[in-house]
Amino acid sequence: xSSTRIERVTITPVAxxxxxxxxxxGVHEPFAIRSVLEVHTNDGILGLGESYGxxxxxxxxxxxxxxxxxxxVWDLNRMFSLAASALGGAVGADRHGLTGQISHAGTVLRAYxxxxxxxxDIQGRQLGRPVVDLLGGPVRQAVPYSAYLFYKWAGHxxxxxxxxxxxxxEQGIVDQARWMLSEYGFTAIKLKGGVLRPEREVATVHALRxxxxxxxxxxxxxxxxxxxxxNLVGRELEGVLEYLEDPTFGLEAMADVxxxxxxxxxxxxxxxxxxxxxxxxxxxxxxxxxSDHHYWGGPRRVQGLSAVCDxxxxxxxxxxxxxxxxxxxxxxxxxxATTNLxxxxxxxxxxxxxxxxxxxxxTFREGAVAVTTTPGLGVELDRDAxxxxxxxxxxxxxxxxxxTIYMRRFDPSFDPTPARW
Amino acid sequence: xSSTRIERVTITPVAxxxxxxxxxxGVHEPFAIRSVLEVHTNDGILGLGESYGxxxxxxxxxxxxxxxxxxxVWDLNRMFSLAASALGGAVGADRHGLTGQISHAGTVLRAYxxxxxxxxDIQGRQLGRPVVDLLGGPVRQAVPYSAYLFYKWAGHxxxxxxxxxxxxxEQGIVDQARWMLSEYGFTAIKLKGGVLRPEREVATVHALRxxxxxxxxxxxxxxxxxxxxxNLVGRELEGVLEYLEDPTFGLEAMADVxxxxxxxxxxxxxxxxxxxxxxxxxxxxxxxxxSDHHYWGGPRRVQGLSAVCDxxxxxxxxxxxxxxxxxxxxxxxxxxATTNLxxxxxxxxxxxxxxxxxxxxxTFREGAVAVTTTPGLGVELDRDAxxxxxxxxxxxxxxxxxxTIYMRRFDPSFDPTPARW
Numbered sequence: 001x002s003s004t005r006i007e008r009v010t011i012t013p014v015a016x017x018x019x020x021x022x023x024x025x026g027v028h029e030p031f032a033i034r035s036v037l038e039v040h041t042n043d044g045i046l047g048l049g050e051s052y053g054x055x056x057x058x059x060x061x062x063x064x065x066x067x068x069x070x071x072x073v074w075d076l077n078r079m080f081s082l083a084a085s086a087l088g089g090a091v092g093a094d095r096h097g098l099t100g101q102i103s104h105a106g107t108v109l110r111a112y113x114x115x116x117x118x119x120x121d122i123q124g125r126q127l128g129r130p131v132v133d134l135l136g137g138p139v140r141q142a143v144p145y146s147a148y149l150f151y152k153w154a155g156h157x158x159x160x161x162x163x164x165x166x167x168x169x170e171q172g173i174v175d176q177a178r179w180m181l182s183e184y185g186f187t188a189i190k191l192k193g194g195v196l197r198p199e200r201e202v203a204t205v206h207a208l209r210x211x212x213x214x215x216x217x218x219x220x221x222x223x224x225x226x227x228x229x230x231n232l233v234g235r236e237l238e239g240v241l242e243y244l245e246d247p248t249f250g251l252e253a254m255a256d257v258x259x260x261x262x263x264x265x266x267x268x269x270x271x272x273x274x275x276x277x278x279x280x281x282x283x284x285x286x287x288x289x290x291s292d293h294h295y296w297g298g299p300r301r302v303q304g305l306s307a308v309c310d311x312x313x314x315x316x317x318x319x320x321x322x323x324x325x326x327x328x329x330x331x332x333x334x335x336x337a338t339t340n341l342x343x344x345x346x347x348x349x350x351x352x353x354x355x356x357x358x359x360x361x362x363t364f365r366e367g368a369v370a371v372t373t374t375p376g377l378g379v380e381l382d383r384d385a386x387x388x389x390x391x392x393x394x395x396x397x398x399x400x401x402x403x404t405i406y407m408r409r410f411d412p413s414f415d416p417t418p419a420r421w
Numbered sequence: 422x423s424s425t426r427i428e429r430v431t432i433t434p435v436a437x438x439x440x441x442x443x444x445x446x447g448v449h450e451p452f453a454i455r456s457v458l459e460v461h462t463n464d465g466i467l468g469l470g471e472s473y474g475x476x477x478x479x480x481x482x483x484x485x486x487x488x489x490x491x492x493x494v495w496d497l498n499r500m501f502s503l504a505a506s507a508l509g510g511a512v513g514a515d516r517h518g519l520t521g522q523i524s525h526a527g528t529v530l531r532a533y534x535x536x537x538x539x540x541x542d543i544q545g546r547q548l549g550r551p552v553v554d555l556l557g558g559p560v561r562q563a564v565p566y567s568a569y570l571f572y573k574w575a576g577h578x579x580x581x582x583x584x585x586x587x588x589x590x591e592q593g594i595v596d597q598a599r600w601m602l603s604e605y606g607f608t609a610i611k612l613k614g615g616v617l618r619p620e621r622e623v624a625t626v627h628a629l630r631x632x633x634x635x636x637x638x639x640x641x642x643x644x645x646x647x648x649x650x651x652n653l654v655g656r657e658l659e660g661v662l663e664y665l666e667d668p669t670f671g672l673e674a675m676a677d678v679x680x681x682x683x684x685x686x687x688x689x690x691x692x693x694x695x696x697x698x699x700x701x702x703x704x705x706x707x708x709x710x711x712s713d714h715h716y717w718g719g720p721r722r723v724q725g726l727s728a729v730c731d732x733x734x735x736x737x738x739x740x741x742x743x744x745x746x747x748x749x750x751x752x753x754x755x756x757x758a759t760t761n762l763x764x765x766x767x768x769x770x771x772x773x774x775x776x777x778x779x780x781x782x783x784t785f786r787e788g789a790v791a792v793t794t795t796p797g798l799g800v801e802l803d804r805d806a807x808x809x810x811x812x813x814x815x816x817x818x819x820x821x822x823x824x825t826i827y828m829r830r831f832d833p834s835f836d837p838t839p840a841r842w
Contacts, residue, residue: 074550075558077758127548129495136721137496277732281702300557307725308732311698337498 014389024194026403047122049114109297116298124376135337194224220245234261317343325357435810445615447824468543470535530718537719545797556758607788615645641666655682746778
């Protein structure tokens with residue numbers, strides 16, 4: 001086979017409608033932003049990737065794109081090293097405060113990741129095989145996701161209520177869960193917390209437990225609580241939660257909580273890069289790592305993370321940002337090939353009503369997405385939709401997610417400080 | 422691409438001449454035994470693997486071979502799971518005592534490994550790409566190996582002296598090193614110890630240091646010393662050794678030594694499987710892990726091991742048994758794709774004068790083997806040689822390596838007890 005080289009990369013920022021989902025740092029803006037990567041090869045194959053849409057990140061992606069032109073799509077190690085060089089000492093910003101500090105290493109992992117996804121897509125198309133086969137083959141034919149529940153407003157202020165309705169108390173969340181489980185068949189539930197006072201969120205989890213006996217439940221307050229509150233919640237929800245995600249802020253505080261509660265602590269905030277693993281493991285701070293190929297440096301590095309978790313008896317789950325279909329496809333292929341990724345994955349999928357891919361390929365049955373068996377990621381771009389979401393990006397004016405700034409428009413006193421409760 | 426399935430597997434035990442190399446448990450027998458795996462696909466591709474030759478292991482390979490017929494060569498995760506099932510609760514035996522306890526998990530990793538190698542060979546041949554490309558692409562174009570020095574007898578008892586000559590003192594080893602470096606260009610040296618009294622081996626290392634200033638040196642007594650001796654040797658060779666390999670026996674003893682000596686401790690005896698990593702890291706027992714795809718479960722699992730080492734700041738090197746060209750090719754492809762495998766690899770290559778592959782492909786320049794760029798592993802079977810080495814296997818009667826039993830033929834009082842000095 002002659003070499004297949006990257007000839008041209010197109011990076012298109014897009015925006016898609018997002019409901020007013022509440023979290024510890026504010027509320028989702030009317031649009032979520034993402035970037036769509038198209039990697040074209042010298043032999044006419046197109047590979048797709050999807051990543052964050054923040055302006056700084058787009059600049060990083062463009063630096064990497066320029067650096068990797070001419071690289072063989074199988075030469076991923078070289079591509080990574082070119083990406084690292086192109087980024088120099090750049091450090092990304094996490095202005096929304098939900099995913100921990102971003103180091104320089106993390107910046108490289110984030111900017112490289114969609115290129116690896118696109119190259120795996122190309123490799124698969126070239127081979128006539130799904131991406132999962134390039135990662136060792138499927139250990140499961142369908143990947144289970146969890147119902148990702150959010151407290152939310154009825155609609156964005158000044159707009160008509162959205163189709164999801166308001167959820168600001170126990171009943172609202174139970175109704176939301178009922179809708180989501182009936183529409184998608186999810187068999188696990190995650191509640192985004194850090195929104196109401198902790199005792200209200202505990203009550204909501206109990207209401208979910210009563211309404212859905214036997215369904216694994218998770219609660220994620222994004223580090224809104226101090227250690228004492230975390231311990232209290234942990235004890236009140238003992239036997240109820242399958243894991244408690246990021247109850248509090250920082251590794252030491254997490255380790256403190258871990259010593260006092262029975263359920264495993266999960267994290268996508270205090271362990272967000274390979275340099276965080278050793279201290280977290282040494283302190284026994286967490287029991288479940290949330291992988292996410294977008295910030296763990298691509299599908300192959302998630303498999304490295306999986307080896308670390310396996311060696312240390314840590315559980316492995318998967319984190320989600322608001323995302324489109326290219327990411328859902330990639331997440332599904334990665335999870336399908338990762339033996340110890342046994343928890344249902346997070347996804348914001350039910351919260352969006354538009355996409356850049358041709359619809360119909362990725363569908364939920366009993367809460368799981370079947371791994372596609374067609375070449376590559378198995379999804380195709382819908383060019384009209386891509387254009388529309390790009391225009392939407394240009395029109396919406398959002399260039400960096402900021403749930404806090406948006407929230408303060410309506411509640412100037414809103415306080416996103418971690419561990420505030 | 423239509424699926425490429427395993428149609429037939431041939432496992433051929435072979436024996437090749439081996440000089441009387443001395444180690445802590447005895448002396449190499451006149452023949453080393455290995456197994457050659459030929460995996461044939463439904464579309465006529467042949468993939469090669471090489472593994473251990475012990476009878477129990479051959480039985481395990483045959484169980485796995487029967488189980489994986491019909492499996493797609495890209496479906497490695499499924500192949501692994503079939504191998505594990507086929508082996509039931511089988512546990513391999515390490516009768517030669519040089520590689521630690523073999524667990525059930527380790528037994529599966531050992532029996533699965535050559536099948537993964539053969540499938541990667543097939544994948545590469547199918548794609549027209551070298552195996553290194555299937556592992557992420559080369560981070561180095563040539564893989565450095567170390568000169569593996571042994572105290573040795575002039576020849577096997579009752580036979581004429583071999584071409585390597587005797588090496589039973591400082592001068593013998595320095596001469597051996599001089600020959601090996603001049604013939605292969607090695608730029609690092611490993612001395613197999615545990616043979617003479619520790620002070621003599623320290624003197625040998627000093628003689629090597631004097632003769633080859635600047636060349637990294639390692640000493641590996643295969644756990645023949647107690648903690649006190651290990652500490653003493655460690656202190657005497659401070660600033661001289663790049664690492665000290667398995668000075669003593671067991672994780673606790675290794676951790677004790679690690680606290681008292683300046684150089685990193687390396688191991689292929691107390692960390693030989695994924696279940697050993699957590700305790701070793703927790704106790705800070707070792708600084709360098711010797712990978713070896715033959716017992717770490719194949720090339721892809723070595724990459725998982727590499728992720729663990731990277732996350733915990735451990736060095737990564739590579740262990741060698743007496744091996745043939747299929748293994749050298751596989752070791753080279755694995756190491757070429759593994760960024761943090763920065764130490765020169767071990768190899769017994771200079772100690773053999775026959776092989777099963779067509780010669781000329783794998784050559785040493787400046788102590789390194791260039792990564793082949795032809796499809797797959799880049800090596801081809803020499804059928805006449807394979808037949809000859811198989812007949813040699815049948816004739817030599819060796820079915821399990823036992824350096825101790827062979828040594829006791831000449832020295833009935835020989836004591837292989839670990840930590841005996």
